[in-house]
Amino acid sequence: MSQALVQQEQANERAAFLKVVTILGLSSVLILSLMYITIPLVPIWADHYKVAQSVAVWTGSAFGFAYALGNIFWGTLSDRFQRIKILYTGLFLLTGATILVGLSPSIGALIALRGLQGLIAASFPAVAIAYVGDVLAPHYRALAISFISCGFLLAGILGQVYATALQASLGWRSAFWILAAVYFIIALFMMKLPKGAVQGTTKASLFQVYAQMLRLFSNGRLLIAWLAAVSILLSFVGMYSALSSFVTEQFHGDSSTLTWIRVAGIPSILLSIGAGSLIKRIGPKKVTVYSLLLAGIGLILEAFSGSLPMLVVASAVFVLGIASAVPGIIVMVGQLGSQARGSATAVYAFFVFVGASMGPILATQLIGYGAKTVFLVLGGIVFLAAVVISIAIRLERA
Template sequence: MSAKLRTPLIDVESTPAAAPLAILVICALLVLMQLYLAIPLSPILSEDLAAGDAAVALGTVYSLAYGLGFVIFGPLSDRFGRKAVLVPGMAALAVATAALSLAPSVGVVAGLRAAQGLLASSFAAVALAYVGEALPRRWRSTGVGAVATAFLVAGIVGQVYAQVVAHALGWRWVFGLAAPAFALCAIGLHVVLIQPPLDRPPARLAQRYRELAALARQPRLGLVYAASCTVLLSFVAMYATLGPLLQTRFGLDHGEVLLVRLAGLPGMVLSPLAGWLVGRFGATRVSVMGFVVAAASLFFEAVTAASLWSLVLGSAVFVAGIAAVVPAMITLIASRAGPARGGALGLSGLALFIGASVGPLAPDLPIGFSGLLVCLASLLLLGAALITLSSRGGEGSMPCAP
């Protein structure tokens, strides 16, 4: 990459923000939907390809590759720039997704899902780092909240999309329709995004990866990463356990369970507002507030588990708490990482993913629904304590943070 490209003459404060933010939010929704579509597709794929391990092929291998990619693409973007990673990553994701629609066997599906997961991970942390550098400063907190909202909404919309398309057209069309959407996203990213200046001198790529270990060892970041593990762990575990409970205790069918999941969507509107809250109260306070609200809602669900409407209300408030936590923690990490924010956000994504990977195991625990929710609420309170401990001495925000 030329020196001219590394230090472009761009006045970030005068650049338009609406179009870049819109394309990033659309991409965030489409990319993260791929993570969750394995849930409704696994039984359909098992029947079509006569494979008993379709859940592993669609979900596990994708998740492992997705988590690995966070620590690969974050430093790459720190070295070569955000746009230089986002555009080719999205184009390659379109190709891998198109190939999935033609996969002849479960083995090929597994290989292509691994490739898809790795390529999909080129977006999340890099896009958030881009928001913190290329958008005008007054837009950055709002931008982080908007992208984080898309990440959360994808967890529900991805399942609905896959279930509807697979039953109407077949599972191959779930990927067949997504592939051209990713291609259009790659074009949109290329046209709309600027190449923000790298805010430190170029360094060898190996140096960028060595920085990851240094970032993880910093107490002010390491404690936040530990807290991050509890966020999606509780989110995935609660919903993974709630579905079977709704069917067995209240006799709801799959469609009605889906409606209960959709009830969490209104709570996600808090995520874009989290940017305003962070600007007013600080990322630490908003993170702790979100953890406490989410924990309180789980305690409420545990106590009132005999009432369907209490579970619906509690889950909606729980989602609102998580929707406040995610963008606030992203802002907190980016502010503490400085120029290494790509790698730092990659580590954050890995921490979130580790929790999400453990979450599906929750229904197998012999402690019952209420017992599980009490445990998850306790973990969230631990997360709040870790955030508070990490912030002793003040926020310590660094320049150029979102």
């Protein structure tokens, strides 16, 4: 192949990478914000609908559990149908569901519609990650996954800040209606992305695809990775769910203090993009283990923070660890899933978002013992996940 053709091919690969990462990275922030938008709105909804916060917290958990189940449905389906079509169709459906959430007349309707919203929103994460493997050159994939997973975690902070700002200025319903309009626009841009193709499964029936997914549970290393993945968003959502009480208890802070602590985590998430390069150098397993250990250290430091600056630093350490663990474990799961990459990533997403759903519930149950207890328990869970992955999973370098 001539030098000119090589350069043209490299230029085409780079252009595809930039286009895909821009649209999918932005989508990951916007869609995953729906998971975290609930955290600051729970007390608002409890007051608005005249219910206890223990009831209002199900607006988040209903979304999370439906999202977890939806990942299995959509992700496994993507091993049968063209992934880009699932991605933009899901966004069009999400536009309608998000409008309906903003119209909720009662807490029961809100919880039900949040469940529907979660089920539809699940058409994005696992499918997007598998889609990257279809359309990008191999040397761009880990970096693209780092950008997308960075968006997942940025959503955890920006979603909370966005909800707080919109609630204060235009009311909570407007937060959903604005997102609905943005989803529709992003879907139009997504239709212009490379089409890609599902390799090797286009002739398989849906029954065969789901049977293939079930067979993945016989892969012991993959099962361990899935179970360990529960700790990621369980600790992330659980920490932020308890943060408000901790700031109030320890430092008598207000909502503006919380906002600044949340925003302080953004640089950590952006730094986690470097995990893509680390994965190439030392492998996804080591990146995942070291990152989880760092996150656990951050949680322990948060529990014993004696000042606001120390709390900010500790939370930034925790967020950096969690944000760096995400691309590591995603790449690890993809390698272990081999040809059933879409299904393996879909089940991974199921376990991750089961953890996200359990986070606020666990925090609510433990908060009576103090926010410090929540941080210590979450730290123990994250350390356990790191140890299990280190001992129980052997992974060949890709």
